[in-house]
Amino acid sequence: MSYCPMCSRWDADSDxxxxxxxxxxxxFNRDQYFPGYTLLFVKEHATELFHLDLNVRTAxxxxxxxxxxxxxxxxxxxKINYELLGxxxxxxxxxxxxxxxxxxLWPRPIWAESHEELHLSPDEYRQRIEAIRSALL
Amino acid sequence: MSYCPMCSRWDADSDxxxxxxxxxxxxFNRDQYFPGYTLLFVKEHATELFHLDLNVRTAxxxxxxxxxxxxxxxxxxxKINYELLGxxxxxxxxxxxxxxxxxxLWPRPIWAESHEELHLSPDEYRQRIEAIRSALL
Numbered sequence: 215m216s217y218c219p220m221c222s223r224w225d226a227d228s229d230x231x232x233x234x235x236x237x238x239x240x241x242f243n244r245d246q247y248f249p250g251y252t253l254l255f256v257k258e259h260a261t262e263l264f265h266l267d268l269n270v271r272t273a274x275x276x277x278x279x280x281x282x283x284x285x286x287x288x289x290x291x292x293k294i295n296y297e298l299l300g301x302x303x304x305x306x307x308x309x310x311x312x313x314x315x316x317x318x319l320w321p322r323p324i325w326a327e328s329h330e331e332l333h334l335s336p337d338e339y340r341q342r343i344e345a346i347r348s349a350l351l
Numbered sequence: 352m353s354y355c356p357m358c359s360r361w362d363a364d365s366d367x368x369x370x371x372x373x374x375x376x377x378x379f380n381r382d383q384y385f386p387g388y389t390l391l392f393v394k395e396h397a398t399e400l401f402h403l404d405l406n407v408r409t410a411x412x413x414x415x416x417x418x419x420x421x422x423x424x425x426x427x428x429x430k431i432n433y434e435l436l437g438x439x440x441x442x443x444x445x446x447x448x449x450x451x452x453x454x455x456l457w458p459r460p461i462w463a464e465s466h467e468e469l470h471l472s473p474d475e476y477r478q479r480i481e482a483i484r485s486a487l488l
Contacts, residue, residue, distance in 0.1 A: 261430070262419065262420075262423065262430075262431055263412075263415065263416040263419060263431075263433065264416045264417075264419055264420040264423070268413075271412065271413075271416060272409050272412065272413075275400075275408065275409065275412040276405075276408075276409075278400065279400040279401045279408060280401075282399065282400055282401055283399075283401040286399065286401070292438075293398070293399075293436070293437050293438050293441060294399055294400075295434075295435070295436045295437075295438070296400065296434070296435040296436075297432075297433070297434045297435070297436075297460075298432070298433040298434070299430070299432045299433075299434075299460055300430050300432075301429075301430050301432070301450055301457060301458035301459070301460075302458045304430060313438055320438060321438035321439045322438070322462065323434075323436055323438075323460065323462040325459065325460035325462045325463050326462050326463070
């Protein structure tokens with residue numbers, strides 16, 4: 215297997231960790247242009263849903279739903295967007311993005327226009343991550 | 352509940368039907384600019400994964416994986432993209448899109464640039480749908 219940046223993402227983005235779940239790691243996206251943008255990636259290196267064992271796939275989807283619910287409770291968006299793409303990094307990772315009717319691209323997908331990345335201060339990352347963690351309990 | 356176009360989509364796009372599954376309807380997307388683009392939508396009117404009962408959510412994700420595998424077998428893409436957005440039509444529907452390293456937007460998401468819709472002849476739709484159905488059996 216060639217180098218996979220997702221296999222080492224949990225270590226590489228240790229300041230963005232939200233929670234480790236049985237089958238996935240969940241991190242806050244560094245670019246917070248879309249507030250609450252979160253990534254969930256499966257622990258094993260797999261690239262398509264149908265490559266996973268049934269029990270892993272089922273658990274992964276519950277973990278996705280669990281995290282989306284916490285984001286919903288924290289941000290109260292108009293919709294959650296769930297996207298599993300992987301054209302650049304095929305290791306299964308979900309983009310979970312709260313969307314608001316007031317955001318600049320609404321109702322289009324987040325990819326419809328490029329934007330400058332919005333990075334936060336270390337304190338702001340910590341506060342927002344803590345708020346999501348509280349909603350996961 | 353206000354009018355929902357997804358609740359009537361199975362009837363409206365009856366020429367694009369691929370298969371009815373226990374918890375979802377699966378139709379071929381009319382725009383085939385991305386070959387194999389398929390939609391899977393849940394039978395009940397629900398808008399977020401975490402609003403579904405656990406057994407429905409689990410079954411729905413299996414149906415999604417089942418259809419993706421058939422698209423993979425039919426088209427042999429480089430990657431499948433799975434997207435649940437719903438900003439315009441919130442009724443849960445999955446965009447399942449085979450992606451190829453040769454397609455015009457690769458490796459970007461399909462939404463990165465707009466395109467003219469590509470419609471097929473009735474015979475072409477039937478042939479492509481039949482090929483997917485064969486892979487589902």
